[in-house]
Amino acid sequence: MALPTYASPLERVWHYTYLVICFAIFFFLIAPIIVIIPLSFNAEPYFTFTPKMRALDPDGFSLRWYDNLLTFGMAQPDYPRDANWWADVWRNSKWVNAAKNSFIIGVFATIIATVLGTLAALGLSRPEMPARRAIMAILISPMIVPLIITATGMFFFYSNPCAPLAWIGLEPACGRLAGTYLGVILAHATLGVPFVIITVTATLVGFDRSLSRAAASLGANPRTTFFKVIMPLILPGVISGALFAFVTSFDEVVAVLFIAGPDQQTIPRQMWNGIREQISPAILAVATLLVFFSIALLTVVELLRRRGERLRGVTPS
Numbered sequence: 001m002a003l004p005t006y007a008s009p010l011e012r013v014w015h016y017t018y019l020v021i022c023f024a025i026f027f028f029l030i031a032p033i034i035v036i037i038p039l040s041f042n043a044e045p046y047f048t049f050t051p052k053m054r055a056l057d058p059d060g061f062s063l064r065w066y067d068n069l070l071t072f073g074m075a076q077p078d079y080p081r082d083a084n085w086w087a088d089v090w091r092n093s094k095w096v097n098a099a100k101n102s103f104i105i106g107v108f109a110t111i112i113a114t115v116l117g118t119l120a121a122l123g124l125s126r127p128e129m130p131a132r133r134a135i136m137a138i139l140i141s142p143m144i145v146p147l148i149i150t151a152t153g154m155f156f157f158y159s160n161p162c163a164p165l166a167w168i169g170l171e172p173a174c175g176r177l178a179g180t181y182l183g184v185i186l187a188h189a190t191l192g193v194p195f196v197i198i199t200v201t202a203t204l205v206g207f208d209r210s211l212s213r214a215a216a217s218l219g220a221n222p223r224t225t226f227f228k229v230i231m232p233l234i235l236p237g238v239i240s241g242a243l244f245a246f247v248t249s250f251d252e253v254v255a256v257l258f259i260a261g262p263d264q265q266t267i268p269r270q271m272w273n274g275i276r277e278q279i280s281p282a283i284l285a286v287a288t289l290l291v292f293f294s295i296a297l298l299t300v301v302e303l304l305r306r307r308g309e310r311l312r313g314v315t316p317s
Contacts, residue, residue, distance in 0.1 A: 033291055040065060040284035047281060065285040069095040072282065095286065098270040105181065105266065106249040109188035113245040116189070117196025118238055122230075124197070125204040136197070143194035147254045154190070155258040158183045179261030187255045192245030199244060203237025236304040243297050251290075 003015050043062035044050050052060025071077035073094035079085050089096055120139055124132050142150050158177035177183030215225040253268035260269065267286060274283050
């Protein structure tokens with residue numbers, strides 16, 4: 001906001017001091033993320049700026065680490081890049097397989113988290129719901145409790161999900177979820193549900209309840225009212241919550257380390273293994289791609305927020 005012409009000298013000093021403080025905070029938050037982008041184009045296998053990079057010598061920059069994302073783990077990485085080469089990438093490249101696992105797990109975890117979180121938010125938004133605050137605290141606890149504790153609990157529970165039933169004399173035959181895709185999906189859905197609940201609940205705060213009563217007075221049953229009246233208005237919040245749940249799943253590494261087996265290698269776990277076993281700037285290339293992917297998702301969230309404000313008759317600021 002520009003300074004008014006009648007601002008006093010003290011107000012002008014505070015205005016520019018405030019801008020400097022905001023820029024410093026912005027730099028403090030963004031600099032560690034931005035610095036990895038040029039480093040991902042390093043021609044040398046280092047995590048520092050080489051003399052050629054500092055001198056802006058073209059020989060100091062390369063796409064070798066982005067190419068390594070395709071060739072790492074391939075059976076024949078040096079073959080001509082024809083259809084067979086790309087088929088080899090799809091089958092054997094470790095980074096590509098990790099990306100496939102991340103998307104598969106993320107999509108299914110997002111679906112489960114969005115359905116459960118939306119239903120929970122709808123129930124918690126009703127004024128006649130008993131013990132709403134206590135239930136809300138329990139449902140969002142995975143976002144508050146330290147993740148290492150949540151991951152440890154899920155590991156022991158998923159290793160023998162029927163153990164609680166054995167305490168009361170029931171020992172049904174059920175398999176362990178640890179080390180399976182289903183176990184990882186359920187774990188990620190558990191971590192994503194709180195984000196959906198909070199986002200959808202915030203959207204329902206501005207929802208006009210008289211619309212539901214008007215639909216009922218016109219003969220609409222509850223199912224029709226939900227899909228024709230409520231859902232279109234809260235859809236931006238639902239999609240925003242789903243995006244947050246997907247990002248949570250896509251970036252999660254602690255629960256994966258505890259629950260996933262060798263076949264459920266995701267991008268964060270592959271990055272973790274790369275840091276532990278073989279330090280390579282290919283990790284920086286993956287991080288750069290994830291930064292741009294996150295920016296795209298945040299842009300979608302902001303567009304949905306503005307659309308939701310327009311639907312509720314609020315002018316976006």
